[in-house]
Amino acid sequence: xxxxxxPPYKTVITLQDLEFGGTQRxxxxxxxxxxxxxxxxELWVLxxxxxxxxxxxxxxxxxxxxxxxxxxxxxxxxxFFWRLKSHRPDVLYTMTGVPNIWGRVFGALALDSVMxxxxxxxxxxxxxxxxxxxxxxxxxxxxxxxxxxxxxxxVDPQIVVVVPNGVDxxxxxxxxxxxxxxxxxVFVGRLVxxxxxxxxxEAFALLRNIVPETRMVMVGQGYMQSSVQRQLALxxxxxxxxxxxxANDVRPFLRKAWTLVLPSISEGFPQVILEAMACGxxxxxxxxxxxxxxVEDGVTGLLVPPRSPxxxxxxxxxxxxxxxxxxxxxxxxxxxxEQSYSLEHVVRMTEKYILEAIRRKRSV
Numbered sequence: 001x002x003x004x005x006x007p008p009y010k011t012v013i014t015l016q017d018l019e020f021g022g023t024q025r026x027x028x029x030x031x032x033x034x035x036x037x038x039x040x041x042e043l044w045v046l047x048x049x050x051x052x053x054x055x056x057x058x059x060x061x062x063x064x065x066x067x068x069x070x071x072x073x074x075x076x077x078x079x080f081f082w083r084l085k086s087h088r089p090d091v092l093y094t095m096t097g098v099p100n101i102w103g104r105v106f107g108a109l110a111l112d113s114v115m116x117x118x119x120x121x122x123x124x125x126x127x128x129x130x131x132x133x134x135x136x137x138x139x140x141x142x143x144x145x146x147x148x149x150x151x152x153x154x155v156d157p158q159i160v161v162v163v164p165n166g167v168d169x170x171x172x173x174x175x176x177x178x179x180x181x182x183x184x185x186v187f188v189g190r191l192v193x194x195x196x197x198x199x200x201x202e203a204f205a206l207l208r209n210i211v212p213e214t215r216m217v218m219v220g221q222g223y224m225q226s227s228v229q230r231q232l233a234l235x236x237x238x239x240x241x242x243x244x245x246x247a248n249d250v251r252p253f254l255r256k257a258w259t260l261v262l263p264s265i266s267e268g269f270p271q272v273i274l275e276a277m278a279c280g281x282x283x284x285x286x287x288x289x290x291x292x293x294x295v296e297d298g299v300t301g302l303l304v305p306p307r308s309p310x311x312x313x314x315x316x317x318x319x320x321x322x323x324x325x326x327x328x329x330x331x332x333x334x335x336x337x338e339q340s341y342s343l344e345h346v347v348r349m350t351e352k353y354i355l356e357a358i359r360r361k362r363s364v
Contacts, residue, residue: 008040009090009114009358014080014103016072016096017049020220020246021190022271023095023120024052026141026165030093031059033347038355039091046072046080046098055248072098081106089113091354095120101127104134114357119145120268121194121289128153137357139163139350141269142290161353164293166346167274169338171251174280174330178255183214183320186257186281188250188272191222193265196286198224199309200263201231204241206313211320216241216261219253254279258326259319265306267291278337282329284315294341300333 011034013027027043034041042062047069056063066083067076084092084106093116094103100117107115116137119128132138132155139161140146146162149155185204189195197218204216218228218241225243232238244253250272254260260276260283267289274294276283283301285291297303302319304311319326 007038008036009038010087011039011041011091011093011354012044012084012087012089013041014044014046014092014094014099016046016098018045018052018056019049020051020248022165022268023118025055025271027095028052028055028059029166029168029343030347030350031056031061033343035351038351044080044083046076051246052248077102081110084113085110091116091358093354094118101131104131108134114354114361116354116357119149121145121266128155132156132159135159136361137161137353139353141165142293144290144293145268159357163346163349163353164290164341165269165271165274166341166343167271167278167337168343169278172254172275172278174334175255176280178252180215180256180258183211184257185214185216185259185261185316185320186219186253186276187216187261187263188219188246188253188276189262189264189270190220190246191218191224191228193224194267195220195222196263196265196307197228198231199307199312200261201228201235201237201241203263203309203312203316205235205237206309207316207320208237208240210313210317214240214316214320217244217253217257218242219244219250220246250275251279254281257281259284259301259316261312261316262286262291263304263306263312264288264291269294274337274341277333280330280334282319282326282333284312284319294336296332296336300329300336 015027045065047067066079067073091114094100095118114136117135119140138159143162146160150157191197232241254276260281262285264286269290273283283295285295286306287303288306295301302315304315
């Protein structure tokens with residue numbers, strides 16, 4: 001089947017789950033804002049996880065769970081294959097590891113759809129050296145990731161494009177009246193190894209020796225939650241660090257904080273950094289993946305080496321102790337997202353690249 005001659009193109013976005021995460025938020029943005037004259041879109045989800053389901057449902061578009069299990073079962077993959085055969089989308093856009101693998105395998109077996117895959121983190125395990133040949137378009141969310149997949153997996157540069165994350169700057173806005181009276185650091189992210197929450201706790205223990213009145217809020221959940229709780233208890237920080245489950249609306253936490261911290265070992269292009277900058281927060285983050293493309297060291301925040309609690313603590317102390325520098329960074333952070341990362345700009349870029357892929361495939 002060739003792609004239809006005229007739009008709207010039947011488009012399926014596929015996610016592994018709808019738990020809290022930057023990729024999930026990007027997918028929800030596409031559901032809401034893709035041009036409906038061009039794309040007839042629906043979302044398929046391979047396993048359970050409903051954190052962001054209400055936001056996805058607000059789009060008014062179809063959402064289909066292929067399984068409600070806590071992992072992607074063989075039955076879910078079987079349903080995925082047969083649903084693709086019967087639905088026959090013009091465009092299949094797969095996001096996160098499992099959909100990126102099986103979507104392209106099934107597409108090669110059963111479809112002649114335009115295959116769009118994503119690469120949103122340096123640690124993605126999706127057999128790219130083999131599977132990129134089944135892709136018509138590979139969308140990365142950072143230049144660092146584009147360079148990585150081209151060099152490491154020898155992907156054809158002509159099919160690899162960069163679409164950075166975007167943020168709704170009308171929704172994420174500064175509100176100085178919400179700012180905490182005492183120095184407050186916020187972390188928003190999954191409690192998983194890649195985010196290195198234990199390094200953050202070690203850094204916070206050091207920070208307390210420099211800025212004793214500092215408090216921290218950690219927003220998120222994950223398989224390391226019990227390890228985080230144990231570490232806080234062992235270091236005597238439980239009363240100074242508040243653990244909060246992930247939330248659809250993180251604005252209250254961002255507006256309360258003085259700075260966002262993200263000590264990741266590896267990253268793509270973290271959505272939460274854009275949201276924090278839009279709320280007028282300077283950022284202290286690891287210089288890994290696409291983070292240096294967003295955070296300008298000394299301009300909109302401070303960059304530190306991964307796995308370095310000492311550097312992290314010193315940079316946080318510098319931000320919290322220098323009101324003038326912090327306020328200037330906050331202002332420039334907001335200006336940068338307004339200029340370069342508006343949601344409309346990102347969605348239009350996505351549309352442009354997918355339409356180009358459709359035209360290329362039709363001309364073959």
